[in-house]
Amino acid sequence: MSAVIGALAAIREPARFGALVMVGPSPRYIDDEGYVGGFSAADIEELLESLDSNYLGWSGAMAPVIMGNPGRPELGAELTNSFCRTDPEIARRFATVTFMSDNRADLSRVPVRAASRTTSRSSTSTRRADTCPPSPTGRSSGSTGRCWSSPGTTPAS
Numbered sequence: 001m002s003a004v005i006g007a008l009a010a011i012r013e014p015a016r017f018g019a020l021v022m023v024g025p026s027p028r029y030i031d032d033e034g035y036v037g038g039f040s041a042a043d044i045e046e047l048l049e050s051l052d053s054n055y056l057g058w059s060g061a062m063a064p065v066i067m068g069n070p071g072r073p074e075l076g077a078e079l080t081n082s083f084c085r086t087d088p089e090i091a092r093r094f095a096t097v098t099f100m101s102d103n104r105a106d107l108s109r110v111p112v113r114a115a116s117r118t119t120s121r122s123s124t125s126t127r128r129a130d131t132c133p134p135s136p137t138g139r140s141s142g143s144t145g146r147c148w149s150s151p152g153t154t155p156a157s
Helices: 002-012 041-053 055-067 073-084 088-100
Strands: 019-023 113-119 126-128
Touching: 002 019, 002 113, 041 055, 041 088, 055 073, 055 088
Parallel strands: 019 113
Antiparallel strands: 113 126
């Protein structure tokens, strides 16, 4: 989410940014035709319903999954504690905005070079956005929208 916030900030105030480095960006979390966001709409609805019905239980179950570091359970516990200190209504609104947003169209408007690092939980591979093949527009490559650069930029070697 912070990667997309950075992209939106660069669109709004381009003079403040020379480039963006995005870690794990996702302009949309819900799968769409030809796009893998990682969750079905039903998954997100279930997540939001769970959050509504048992916020503390949801926090305890989801924080370690979100943290994605089973070898360091203290990190999941720290995130759980952070969630538990948050007002459930604010958390619900935040989760709704986060998981229901679709910022794919904004990616083509990013006026600065953007490099992206994505890591799969099931592997240790990391892909750099600036190594993706160029698209005809020079901005977005691949069906996930997770790889883009601004016109006139050259991928780093």
